[in-house]
Amino acid sequence: MSVLPEYPQARSCPFHPASGYADYAPVSKVRLYNGREVWAVTGHAEARQVLLDPATYSSDRVHPHYPALAPRFESARKVRNFIGMDPPEHTAQRRMLLSSFTVKRTNALRPRIQTLVDGLLDEIEAKGPVADLVPDFALPVPSIVICELLGVPYADHAFFEHQSRRVVTGSTTLEESADAFAQLKAYLDELIQRKQREPGDGLLDTLIAEQVATGGLTRAELVDIALLLLVAGHETTASAIALGVVTLLEHPHQLAALRSDPRLLPTAVEELLRFMAIADGIARFATADADLAGHRVRAGDGVVVVIATANRDGEAFPSPAAFAVDRGARHHVSFGHGVHQCIGQNLARAEMEIALGTLFRRLPGLRLARDLADLPIKEAGGVQGVWELPVTW
Amino acid sequence: MRISADQGRCLGAGQCVLSAPDRFDQSELGLVEVLDPEVPEGDEQRFRDILDLCPSQALSLEA
Numbered sequence: 001m002s003v004l005p006e007y008p009q010a011r012s013c014p015f016h017p018a019s020g021y022a023d024y025a026p027v028s029k030v031r032l033y034n035g036r037e038v039w040a041v042t043g044h045a046e047a048r049q050v051l052l053d054p055a056t057y058s059s060d061r062v063h064p065h066y067p068a069l070a071p072r073f074e075s076a077r078k079v080r081n082f083i084g085m086d087p088p089e090h091t092a093q094r095r096m097l098l099s100s101f102t103v104k105r106t107n108a109l110r111p112r113i114q115t116l117v118d119g120l121l122d123e124i125e126a127k128g129p130v131a132d133l134v135p136d137f138a139l140p141v142p143s144i145v146i147c148e149l150l151g152v153p154y155a156d157h158a159f160f161e162h163q164s165r166r167v168v169t170g171s172t173t174l175e176e177s178a179d180a181f182a183q184l185k186a187y188l189d190e191l192i193q194r195k196q197r198e199p200g201d202g203l204l205d206t207l208i209a210e211q212v213a214t215g216g217l218t219r220a221e222l223v224d225i226a227l228l229l230l231v232a233g234h235e236t237t238a239s240a241i242a243l244g245v246v247t248l249l250e251h252p253h254q255l256a257a258l259r260s261d262p263r264l265l266p267t268a269v270e271e272l273l274r275f276m277a278i279a280d281g282i283a284r285f286a287t288a289d290a291d292l293a294g295h296r297v298r299a300g301d302g303v304v305v306v307i308a309t310a311n312r313d314g315e316a317f318p319s320p321a322a323f324a325v326d327r328g329a330r331h332h333v334s335f336g337h338g339v340h341q342c343i344g345q346n347l348a349r350a351e352m353e354i355a356l357g358t359l360f361r362r363l364p365g366l367r368l369a370r371d372l373a374d375l376p377i378k379e380a381g382g383v384q385g386v387w388e389l390p391v392t393w
Numbered sequence: 394m395r396i397s398a399d400q401g402r403c404l405g406a407g408q409c410v411l412s413a414p415d416r417f418d419q420s421e422l423g424l425v426e427v428l429d430p431e432v433p434e435g436d437e438q439r440f441r442d443i444l445d446l447c448p449s450q451a452l453s454l455e456a
């Protein structure tokens with residue numbers, strides 16, 4: 001028997017997918033850390049097929065067949081919220097949140113995000129180079145935004161940023177992630193109880209009034225939803241902003257094109273999302289036998305949709321390895337597809353547009369203060385990106 | 394052709410509003426609303442591409 005390629009594999013360049021499974025397109029078997037064999041779906045059409053069919057390809061994270069892509073996934077089984085549920089349970093929870101994430105509501109946050117970004121850049125300029133843009137810029141933008149949206153005190157950010165990082169990092173052990181989840185849950189439970197006594201005006205307060213008070217959600221369910229929003233809302237976007245800076249700096253002609261025509265900003269952000277694919281891959285399991293690109297998938301089989309390679313499928317994106325700020329393609333699967341497609345995607349777009357647009361406008365001489373090859377890259381099997389981003393200008 | 398939207402399937406990703414804000418909006422509940430369903434002749438492919446981006450297959454074209 002031949003040895004199967006492993007999933008996940010570490011990237012050697014932070015914005016290119018690991019090359020190890022590109023040869024197995026569009027669907028092939030790979031081996032997980034625990035020896036389990038699962039299907040890797042690397043083609044774009046096949047990725048969409050899986051993600052559009054939640055009846056066949058389940059997201060139920062509690063189910064023993066749901067594949068753990070890394071040890072820490074095992075402890076995620078104790079967190080129950082809609083990212084890990086199938087319809088109709090998923091749909092009922094997601095709908096409770098939709099009104100806070102419409103295009104209109106997220107656009108209304110833009111002036112606040114702009115003020116926040118300007119303030120952070122004032123501090124960076126006042127301090128002078130060298131700045132590490134991860135802690136000084138990329139992380140605080142989404143972290144403050146999601147805190148204000150939820151009604152979580154930003155004063156506690158060091159605590160939950162640290163714990164969230166332990167939840168989404170590839171190398172986190174099972175024990176560490178279990179501890180991080182327990183601490184985040186305890187923190188949010190206490191916060192929610194405090195809000196029940198003294199209501200504020202965040203999304204959590206709305207959900208307490210509209211759902212917990214009426215029996216639509218238990219307090220424990222709200223804790224798990226709050227955990228999802230807090231973690232998903234800042235680690236992903238922080239990685240996308242920091243890696244976006246790196247990607248633009250490493251493609252100077254594209255950066256120049258963007259600078260000469262700032263109206264390209266929305267398509268540039270869309271292309272960054274496609275190209276970087278910071279959520280490298282997402283897991284499902286088959287609930288019934290199914291055909292997938294000529295393969296027979298059996299009920300119970302694990303499936304990993306490899307977002308990073310689906311976004312580089314030449315059938316869907318001409319010259320897929322080229323980074324082109326004017327590509328104008330929105331059919332990438334960086335936010336997933338189907339019923340779980342990212343609820344925060346328009347918030348993420350707004351944060352990326354304002355953060356990157358303002359940064360390159362205010363610091364026209366921006367450049368890396370360290371070679372690309374020496375930037376510490378996030379581990380395989382987690383949100384992708386760089387741990388540090390020293391820059392000068 | 395006319396655009397038809399199924400609010401029962403919509404999950405509020407807002408892709409349609411991003412693609413064609415003159416045609417789509419989202420209600421207070423975050424669900425799709427079609428502002429103008431008429432698809433001019435010759436524009437069908439553009440709208441098929443827009444509808445194809447909807448992650449919950451809530452939008453379709455009808456004769």
Ligand code: HEM
Nearest residue numbers: 072073076079227228229231232279280281282381382383
């Ligand atoms: C309640 C908690 C959680 C929330 C809200 C959450 C949310 C997210 C979101 C939105 C993403 C980006 C999309 C995705 O790839 O699914 C993500 C990525 C990821 N999350 Fe979570 N997640 C949670 C728990 C976990 C847990 C418990 C683990 C592991 C134990 C985990 C592991 C990952 C990994 C590995 C990725 C990136 C996938 C990859 O690159 O292969 N997440 N998470």
Ligand code: HEM
Nearest residue numbers: 082083232233236237240279334335336340342343344348
């Ligand atoms: C660039 C930034 C982001 C990326 C790449 C990203 C990526 C993703 C992906 C791939 C999924 C689908 C997971 C799956 O199908 O299993 C997802 C779901 C989700 N994301 Fe994001 N996300 C980002 C930002 C955000 C933000 C800012 C928020 C919150 C405010 C957020 C909240 C969520 C939630 C709640 C889900 C679960 C949706 C559901 O299951 O219905 N994400 N995200």
Ligand code: SF4
Nearest residue numbers: 403404406407409447
């Ligand atoms: S794109 Fe589809 S899911 Fe998203 S708001 Fe429009 S109709 Fe609803």
